[in-house]
Amino acid sequence: MARSLGELAALVAGEVRGDPDREITGIAALDAAGPAELSFYTNPRYRAEAERSGAGALLVAAGEQFAGRDLLVVEDPRLALAALLELFHPRPGRPAAGIDPRAVIGAGCEVDPSAHVAALAVVGAGSALAAEVVIHPHVVIGAGCRIGARTVLHPHVVLYDGTELGADCVVHAGAVLGSDGFGFATSAGSHVKLPQLGRVVVEDGVEIGANTTVDRAAFDETRLGAGSKIDNLVQIGHNVRLGAGCILVAQSGIAGSTKLGEQVIVAGQSGVSGHLTLGAGARVAAKSAVFKDVAAGRTYECVEGKKTLG
Amino acid sequence: MARSLGELAALVAGEVRGDPDREITGIAALDAAGPAELSFYTNPRYRAEAERSGAGALLVAAGEQFAGRDLLVVEDPRLALAALLELFHPRPGRPAAGIDPRAVIGAGCEVDPSAHVAALAVVGAGSALAAEVVIHPHVVIGAGCRIGARTVLHPHVVLYDGTELGADCVVHAGAVLGSDGFGFATSAGSHVKLPQLGRVVVEDGVEIGANTTVDRAAFDETRLGAGSKIDNLVQIGHNVRLGAGCILVAQSGIAGSTKLGEQVIVAGQSGVSGHLTLGAGARVAAKSAVFKDVAAGRTYECVEGKKTLG
Amino acid sequence: MARSLGELAALVAGEVRGDPDREITGIAALDAAGPAELSFYTNPRYRAEAERSGAGALLVAAGEQFAGRDLLVVEDPRLALAALLELFHPRPGRPAAGIDPRAVIGAGCEVDPSAHVAALAVVGAGSALAAEVVIHPHVVIGAGCRIGARTVLHPHVVLYDGTELGADCVVHAGAVLGSDGFGFATSAGSHVKLPQLGRVVVEDGVEIGANTTVDRAAFDETRLGAGSKIDNLVQIGHNVRLGAGCILVAQSGIAGSTKLGEQVIVAGQSGVSGHLTLGAGARVAAKSAVFKDVAAGRTYECVEGKKTLG
Numbered sequence: 001m002a003r004s005l006g007e008l009a010a011l012v013a014g015e016v017r018g019d020p021d022r023e024i025t026g027i028a029a030l031d032a033a034g035p036a037e038l039s040f041y042t043n044p045r046y047r048a049e050a051e052r053s054g055a056g057a058l059l060v061a062a063g064e065q066f067a068g069r070d071l072l073v074v075e076d077p078r079l080a081l082a083a084l085l086e087l088f089h090p091r092p093g094r095p096a097a098g099i100d101p102r103a104v105i106g107a108g109c110e111v112d113p114s115a116h117v118a119a120l121a122v123v124g125a126g127s128a129l130a131a132e133v134v135i136h137p138h139v140v141i142g143a144g145c146r147i148g149a150r151t152v153l154h155p156h157v158v159l160y161d162g163t164e165l166g167a168d169c170v171v172h173a174g175a176v177l178g179s180d181g182f183g184f185a186t187s188a189g190s191h192v193k194l195p196q197l198g199r200v201v202v203e204d205g206v207e208i209g210a211n212t213t214v215d216r217a218a219f220d221e222t223r224l225g226a227g228s229k230i231d232n233l234v235q236i237g238h239n240v241r242l243g244a245g246c247i248l249v250a251q252s253g254i255a256g257s258t259k260l261g262e263q264v265i266v267a268g269q270s271g272v273s274g275h276l277t278l279g280a281g282a283r284v285a286a287k288s289a290v291f292k293d294v295a296a297g298r299t300y301e302c303v304e305g306k307k308t309l310g
Numbered sequence: 311m312a313r314s315l316g317e318l319a320a321l322v323a324g325e326v327r328g329d330p331d332r333e334i335t336g337i338a339a340l341d342a343a344g345p346a347e348l349s350f351y352t353n354p355r356y357r358a359e360a361e362r363s364g365a366g367a368l369l370v371a372a373g374e375q376f377a378g379r380d381l382l383v384v385e386d387p388r389l390a391l392a393a394l395l396e397l398f399h400p401r402p403g404r405p406a407a408g409i410d411p412r413a414v415i416g417a418g419c420e421v422d423p424s425a426h427v428a429a430l431a432v433v434g435a436g437s438a439l440a441a442e443v444v445i446h447p448h449v450v451i452g453a454g455c456r457i458g459a460r461t462v463l464h465p466h467v468v469l470y471d472g473t474e475l476g477a478d479c480v481v482h483a484g485a486v487l488g489s490d491g492f493g494f495a496t497s498a499g500s501h502v503k504l505p506q507l508g509r510v511v512v513e514d515g516v517e518i519g520a521n522t523t524v525d526r527a528a529f530d531e532t533r534l535g536a537g538s539k540i541d542n543l544v545q546i547g548h549n550v551r552l553g554a555g556c557i558l559v560a561q562s563g564i565a566g567s568t569k570l571g572e573q574v575i576v577a578g579q580s581g582v583s584g585h586l587t588l589g590a591g592a593r594v595a596a597k598s599a600v601f602k603d604v605a606a607g608r609t610y611e612c613v614e615g616k617k618t619l620g
Numbered sequence: 621m622a623r624s625l626g627e628l629a630a631l632v633a634g635e636v637r638g639d640p641d642r643e644i645t646g647i648a649a650l651d652a653a654g655p656a657e658l659s660f661y662t663n664p665r666y667r668a669e670a671e672r673s674g675a676g677a678l679l680v681a682a683g684e685q686f687a688g689r690d691l692l693v694v695e696d697p698r699l700a701l702a703a704l705l706e707l708f709h710p711r712p713g714r715p716a717a718g719i720d721p722r723a724v725i726g727a728g729c730e731v732d733p734s735a736h737v738a739a740l741a742v743v744g745a746g747s748a749l750a751a752e753v754v755i756h757p758h759v760v761i762g763a764g765c766r767i768g769a770r771t772v773l774h775p776h777v778v779l780y781d782g783t784e785l786g787a788d789c790v791v792h793a794g795a796v797l798g799s800d801g802f803g804f805a806t807s808a809g810s811h812v813k814l815p816q817l818g819r820v821v822v823e824d825g826v827e828i829g830a831n832t833t834v835d836r837a838a839f840d841e842t843r844l845g846a847g848s849k850i851d852n853l854v855q856i857g858h859n860v861r862l863g864a865g866c867i868l869v870a871q872s873g874i875a876g877s878t879k880l881g882e883q884v885i886v887a888g889q890s891g892v893s894g895h896l897t898l899g900a901g902a903r904v905a906a907k908s909a910v911f912k913d914v915a916a917g918r919t920y921e922c923v924e925g926k927k928t929l930g
Contacts, residue, residue, distance in 0.1 A: 029839040045895050078805035082812045089817050102724065104412065104429045104447070119724045120430060120740060122447045122465075137724070137742045137760050138776075140447050140465035140483075154799070155742075155760035155778045156448075158465045158483040158520075173760075173778040173796040174831065176483040176520040179464070182541045182560065185388035189555050189573055191539050192392045193517070197399050207813070210778075210796040210833040211484065211853075213520040213542040213560075219339040229811050231802045232833040233521075233855050233873075235543050235560040235578075245809050250802065250833075250855040251873050251891070253543075253561050253578055263809055268855075268873055269891040269909070271561070271579040271597055275355050287891055287909035289579070289597035414722065414739045414757070430740060432757045432775075450757050450775035450793075466758075468775045468793040468830075486793040486830040489774070492851045492870065495698035499865050499883055501849050502702045503827070507709050521794065523830040523852040523870075529649040543831075545853050545870040545888075563853075563871050563888055581871070581889040581907055585665050599889070599907035 001025065001088065005057055008038070009072055011087065012080035014059075018070030022056055026088050027081070030055065038084065041066075042077045059084070094134055103135075106143065124161065142178070148204065159200075160216060166204035166226070174211040177202070181215040181222075181238025181256060194218060196238060203227075209234065209250065218256075225262065243280065252284075261296060311335065311398065315367055318348070319382055321397065322390035324369075328380030332366055336398050337391070340365065348394065351376075352387045369394070404444055413445075416453065434471065452488065458514065469510075470526060476514035476536070484521040487512070491525040491532075491548025491566060504528060506548060513537075519544060519560065528566075535572065553590065562594075571606060621645065621708065625677055628658070629692055631707065632700035634679075638690030642676055646708050647701070650675065658704065661686075662697045679704070714754055723755075726763065744781065762798070768824065779820075780836060786824035786846070794831040797822070801835040801842075801858025801876060814838060816858060823847075829854065829870065838876075845882065863900065872904075881916060 006020030025036045030046060033039040033055035040059040041050040050058060050066065057070040059077045074080040099105060099117040106125030111117060115133040124143035129135065134152040141147070141159045148167035153159075157171045160178030171177070183194035198217025202224045208214070209232035214222060217239045224230070225244040235253035236242075243262035248254070251269045258272050261280030266272060272290040279296025294300045316330030335346045340356060343349040343365035350369040351360040360368060360376065367380040369387045384390040409415060409427040416435030421427060425443040434453035439445065444462040451457070451469045458477035463469075467481045470488030481487070493504035508527025512534045518524070519542035524532060527549045534540070535554040545563035546552075553572035558564070561579045568582050571590030576582060582600040589606025604610045626640030645656045650666060653659040653675035660679040661670040670678060670686065677690040679697045694700040719725060719737040726745035731737060735753040744763035749755065754772040761767070761779045768787035773779075777791045780798030791797070803814035818837025822844045828834070829852035836842060837859045844850070845864040855873035856862075863882035868874070871889045878892050881900030886892060892910040899916025914920045 027839075032840055043895065076805065076807065078814065079807050079812060082805045082814050085815045085817070089815060091815065118742075120742065122430065138448060138466075138758060154780075156466055156484075156758075156776055156794075156796075160464075160483070170800075172799045173780070174466075174484055174521065174776075174794055174833075176466075176542075179482045179520040179542065180480075180517075182519065182539070184539055184557075185386065185392045187386065187389050190537060191555060191557065192389060194388065194392050195395045195399060195401065197395070207800075209802065210799040210835075211521050211543075211794065211831050213484075215520075215542070219337075220342055227809075227811060229802070229804055231855075232796075232799065232835070233543060233831075233853060235541075237560065245811060247804075247811065250857065250875070251561070251871070255560070255578060268875060268893075269579075269889075273578075273596060275353065286893060286911075291596075432740065448758060448776075466776055466794075470774075470793070484776075484794055484831065486776075486852075489792040489830040489852065490790075490827075492829065492849070494849055494867075495696065495702045497696065497699050499847075501847060501865060501867065502699060504698065504702050505705045505709060505711065507705070521831050521853075523794075525830075525852070529647075530652055543853060545851075547870065561871070565870070565888060579889075583888075583906060585663065601906075 002036075003087075005038075005070060005072055008084060008087075012072075012074050012083055014072050014074035014080060016070070017073055018057070022070050024056060027084055028055070038072065040077055040081050042081070094132065097132075130167070136173075154210075162199040162216075163202075164199065165202040166206070168205045169202055170207045172208060172210040172212075172232070175208050175213070176211075177208070177214045178216045179213060181218050183218055183238065183256075198222065198238070200224075203244070206230070212236075215256075231268070237274065249286070312346075313397075315348075315380060315382055318394060318397075322382075322384050322393050324382050324384035324390060326380070327383055328367070332380050334366060337394055338365070348382065350387055350391050352391070404442065407442075422459075440477070446483075464520075472509040472526075473512075474509065475512040476516070478515045479512055480517045482518060482520040482522075482542070485518050485523070487518070487524045488526045489523060491528050493528055493548065493566075508532065508548070510534075513554070516540070522546075525566075535570075541578070547584065559596070622656075623707075625658075625690060625692055628704060628707075632692075632694050632703050634692050634694035634700060636690070637693055638677070642690050644676060647704055648675070658692065660697055660701050662701070714752065717752075732769075750787070756793075774830075782819040782836075783822075784819065785822040786826070788825045789822055790827045792828060792830040792832075792852070795828050795833070797828070797834045798836045799833060801838050803838055803858065803876075818842065818858070820844075823864070826850070832856075835876075845880075851888075857894065869906070 002023045005022045028037045030049045030053040035056040039055035095116045100119040102119040103117045104122045108126045110128040112131045115129045117135045118137040121139045123141045127145040130149040132150045136155040139153045142161035146164045151169040154173040158176045163178040178200045180196040184191035203226035205227040212234040214236040215238040225242045228246040230248045231250040237256035239257040241259045245263045247265045249268040252266045253271045255274035258276045266284045267286035270288040278294045281297040282294040283299045312333045315332045338347045340359045340363040345366040349365035405426045410429040412429040414432045418436045420438040422441045424441045425439045427445045428447040431449045433451045437455040440459040442460045446465040449463045452471035456474045461479040464483040468486045473488040488510045490506040494501035513536035515537040522544040524546040525548040535552045538556040540558045541560040547566035549567040551569045555573045557575045559578040562576045563581045565584035568586045576594045577596035580598040588604045591607040592604040593609045622643045625642045648657045650669045650673040655676040659675035715736045720739040722739040724742045728746045730748040732751045735749045737755045738757040741759045743761045747765040750769040752770045756775040759773045762781035766784045771789040774793040778796045783798040798820045800816040804811035823846035825847040832854040834856040835858040845862045848866040850868045851870040857876035859877040861879045865883045867885045869888040872886045875894035878896045886904045887906035890908040898914045901917040902914040903919045
């Protein structure tokens with residue numbers, strides 16, 4: 001497939017600086033792109049690499065200058081890139097509808113005929129899979145789970161009983177949703193388990209990374225708000241609530257009963273203590289430890305220097 | 311099921327302040343409980359929520375005042391809560407005894423007739439499963455493992471060869487016990503593997519969280535003491551020894567050969583360096599880095615402020 | 621099997637101080653070794669334990685003194701230990717060649733006849749497994765993957781489509797290679813996914829720990845250099861490049877597009893931010909947060925003390 005730079009500009013509401021008739025056949029990184037490819041400049045660290053790139057054209061933000069180069073200028077190059085990647089590199093098709101005979105399906109499940117359930121997947125009794133759901137091999141879905149339309153569960157995902165996912169979610173390999181929250185009452189050195197009676201609810205459009213863990217609530221729900229994006233190896237404790245559009249980066253952790261408003265960002269390896277509130281738009285910098293509420297829109301960067309106490 | 315507040319008080323050695331004849335049909339969180347439900351007040355952060363709760367009665371510690379409310383007063387509300395939850399919300403029954411024909415059982419295994427082995431579980435040669443063990447789908451048990459009575463392995467748990475678990479343990483989904491310790495000898499830039507010849511031994515009553523990893527010993531044993539509770543995504547290195555009743559919170563890590571006495575608490579995202587000793591009752595605060603021994607009963611809070619060296 | 625101390629010395633280019641005819645039948649840790657066993661002294665923390673050890677002889681570095689004990693003196697005791705362990709404790713043999721009939725093999729796979737594919741493993745269409753590869757139960761290999769000779773994938777490893785591993789690699793249980801990198805473009809509160817079109821390439825001789833995650837590149841490759849050793853629960857972001865012989869200790873994380881030279885060491889629970897370069901031989905101390913490039917050969921120890929901003 002080839003498109004002219006001008007056609008691409010129309011697609012992403014951009015403007016060509018240079019030759020609008022230049023033919024583009026694909027998108028590639030700065031150091032790999034050739035004269036028929038579009039590359040992108042989105043981070044000033046890569047200025048020198050952009051200047052010496054062999055790319056036929058560069059996707060850039062307004063205000064960027066690259067003398068003697070064809071440019072496709074847009075307001076938000078990353079957003080335009082997402083659209084152009086979908087154009088040039090369409091995602092592979094869904095696997096065929098149907099339940100592989102080597103899958104194990106419990107009694108009373110409702111599996112939409114357009115759903116795909118791969119070999120060696122396990123679906124517990126009474127669970128419901130909506131239209132175009134994709135269940136990869138070795139997924140284990142407990143009893144009484146509900147999975148919304150077009151949601152994809154990659155291999156080895158585990159949903160404990162009663163977990164609910166909305167539509168258009170993606171859960172990556174090895175993620176565990178609905179395991180018991182970590183609750184014990186200690187008596188004379190013995191830790192007595194507090195039964196964890198709640199569940200996990202994931203709203204529409206959430207993506208969850210590989211080997212991430214989300215605990216079921218002690219009561220009620222642990223809830224991940226619509227459109228939230230959660231990276232790999234993240235821990236989400238029982239009764240946590242994420243508002244819509246939160247971003248939790250790899251290896252971060254949110255302890256039990258903490259509430260995040262909408263659009264909160266928690267950067268990599270940060271931890272947020274339990275029973276806190278982070279207001280809408282709050283941001284936590286990488287490797288931080290948050291022990292207090294954070295007001296809406298504030299940025300928290302804290303690795304507190306502490307010494308031996310006690 | 312309904313019980314009067316007075317009956318509940320008798321069950322947990324508590325005392326009613328208010329109407330002992332009030333009928334209770336269940337237990338719920340403060341913001342969800344109705345007039346026929348008991349809720350609980352265990353954390354002063356939730357004072358306002360407790361005051362406006364619609365709960366018919368509150369479970370509280372001695373000394374708490376809530377004017378005009380029926381109270382069930384006990385010495386330790388969390389401990390009483392555990393008992394009352396078991397009463398009102400009994401755990402679902404064990405799955406039926408027997409080995410699913412789609413499980414893969416190696417030669418020479420001893421599986422007690424009361425044990426449950428689910429579809430697509432794998433049990434290696436010569437392993438022994440005691441009475442009422444529950445093996446969920448997709449668990450992989452290596453050769454020569456021993457699993458004590460009533461222990462439950464959730465989906466996707468992996469036990470490497472020779473791993474031993476006591477009675478009444480719970481291992482959550484995706485946890486890996488017995489993978490090789492991280493030991494290499496470096497020679498001229500090449501890292502030569504030190505074979506890891508030991509094993510993992512888990513004593514009775516231990517609970518292990520989702521996607522947690524426990525490495526086998528280089529020699530001898532990595533050992534988790536009886537009644538210890540380990541949260542999700544925790545790393546336990548080779549030759550670590552935990553005393554009885556330790557608590558390791560999510561994303562914490564214990565490096566190789568470190569010894570913890572009884573009842574040590576390591577809070578979330580903390581790390582303890584290798585070859586150290588933490589005495590009985592030591593506590594490590596969240597996000598700490600422990601590079602020295604901690605004496606029995608001491609609390610360690612340390613995120614050391616360090617700068618570029620070298 | 622018994623060998624004299626003198627024979628062992630010849631094998632590891634060492635020297636006997638004491639009785640070269642002492643018979644050794646095995647190797648054991650200091651506190652477990654008996655008079656027919658060799659133990660080893662490699663860490664001064666264990667001086668007292670070495671002195672009171674019941675071992676028949678000790679493997680030590682040149683310059684160490686233990687009066688009245690038979691010693692096997694070598695330049696690098698850990699390296700010698702690796703060789704002697706292979707002698708006395710040879711690794712268990714490979715499982716038998718062949719594909720278990722309960723495995724699921726996609727169309728067009730090339731599986732070398734000497735490879736072992738266990739029950740309930742899944743190999744996607746068009747994947748290639750070289751000689752003596754070992755695929756344990758419940759491994760899921762996507763489409764179009766390539767696995768080099770003698771590489772071992774432990775239970776529950778997941779390779780997404782297009783992942784390539786070299787020869788002589790070991791991947792421990794639950795590790796996920798090739799899951800999507802964490803890339804989104806945000807527009808009016810909505811996080812639009814940037815398709816992740818690249819792949820993961822693992823060079824020869826790499827070992828990867830349990831439940832570690834390695835994301836596929838946005839474009840091109842995430843690449844792990846030959847002989848690198850990666851511990852458990854490590855996160856490696858998209859487009860990361862590791863040079864040969866890197867060591868990443870448990871729970872460390874490398875954010876996207878960061879490049880490590882050869883022989884870089886990142887200690888436990890450390891995080892390296894994205895788009896950085898760590899020169900050859902750089903070392904990052906435990907629990908550090910690296911936000912800047914580190915020059916070759918430098919050591920970085922930094923848990924910066926930061927306060928609330930913004």
